[in-house]
Amino acid sequence: MPVANHESSPELSDELDDLIESTLKEMDNAKAEEGRGTEGSREKATTAAAGASVEGKEQASTLEQSLNDLVKGLSESAQRGGEDDEEDLQKLMEAMRKLDLGDDEEFMKEINGLTKGMFAKEAIREPIVKIRDELQVFLAxxxxxxxxxxxxERCTLILRKYAAVLEVYDKSEGDALTDAEQQEASRLFGELQALGPPPEEVVERIVPPTAAATAAASSSSGGEEGKHAAAPASKEDAEEFAQFLKGMGFGSDTSASEGNPAGMDEESAKVMKEMIDNPDLLRQMMGDLDKAMQDASSKDGGGDKPPQCSIM
Structure with missing residues (x-):
């Protein structure tokens, strides 16, 4: 079928130009709108990321502040020597809550388990007996x-407090202290800490510096003397006793002029600090003390055999 050729009129051409121009404008507008939408999304994403970053920094800052508050509170409590226990406990709990470490019940179970281990009879009683006995000998x-x-007067008070602690342990039934007994022991330990450690002479009888030095030498050299030393106490016992000594104020690296309550000379304080910081050294030293005591007993040819050191 023949197709008719129609001459394009000026009106039709103008309409076509207008249509094309209008279509192009709409396409440009659509692209511009799309670009603005993309930029807006980017801005929103950037804003959200910045917000998350700020929020993360705020949370980190809150956590850091909570930890600082906790450390500060514990430090102040230690400096007061255990006074205001109830108030300190409340502050501790509040700081722990900020750290979001779990509910109070679960947290208190962990704390109770920790404190019961700290007050265990097998870890505490024997060194206290040793300190009490040496204090009695020294004062006499x-x-x-x-x-x-x-x-x-200070030394006499220390002796009375240790005797009171022993009374709590000796009256206690079973392997662990009850909550009430543990609270009483904690109170007495706080008072002991405030009084400071026993005199230097007593400390040296409990842990002679020469024995510590000998243990260090034999342990580091691995010589024959170290090989024939008596079997040391368990590592757990040594660590527990080291913590006990540290908690009672032994092992300060300050001299008497710098506030050492025991007036311990620099060399003795250094030896004590090394033992507390190195449970393996303390463990070896206790074994050497056992051997020395047994050798002395056999040379004397009489008397009862000294008890072996399980903690002291």
């Missing part, structure tokens, strides 16, 4: 009798 000696009045 000429050296103890010649102490100035204030120092003798």
């Amino acid at each position: 000696s000429d050296e103890g009798k010649n102490l100035d009045e204030k120092e003798r």
Whole structure:
């Protein structure tokens, strides 16, 4: 079928131009709108990321502040020597809540388990007996009798507190203290900490510096002397006793002029600190002490055999 050729009129051409121009404008507008939408999405994403970053920094800052509050509270409590226990406990709980460590019941179970381990009879009683006995001997000696009045009064109070702690443990039934007994022991330990450690002479009888030095030498050299030393106490016992000594104020690396409550000379304080910081050294030292005590007993040829050290 023949197709008719129609001459395009000026009106039709103008309409076609207008239509094309209009279509192109609509396409440009659509692209521009799409671009604005993409830019807006990017801005929103950037804003959201910035918000998340700020929020993360705020959370980290809150966590850091909570930890700082906790450390500060514990430090202040230690400096007060255990006073205001109830108030300190509330502050501790509040700081722990900020850290979101779980509900109070679960958290308190963990705390109770930790504190019961700290007050276990097998870890505490024997070293306390040793300290009490040495304090009694010292106060009855000429050296103890010649102490100035204030120092003798302090040492006498320390002796009474240790005797009171032992009374709590000896009256307790079973392997662990009850909550009430544990609270009483904690109170007494706080008072002991405030009084400071026993005199240097007593500390040296409990842990002689020469024995510690010998243990360190034999342990590091691996020589024959170390090989024939008596079997040391368990590592757990050594670590527990080291923590006990540290908690009671032993092992300060400060001299008497810098506030060491025991007035311990620099060399003795250094040896004590090394033992507390190195449970393996303390463990070896206790084994060497056992051997020395047994050798001394066999040379004397009489008397009861000294008990082996399981903690002290």
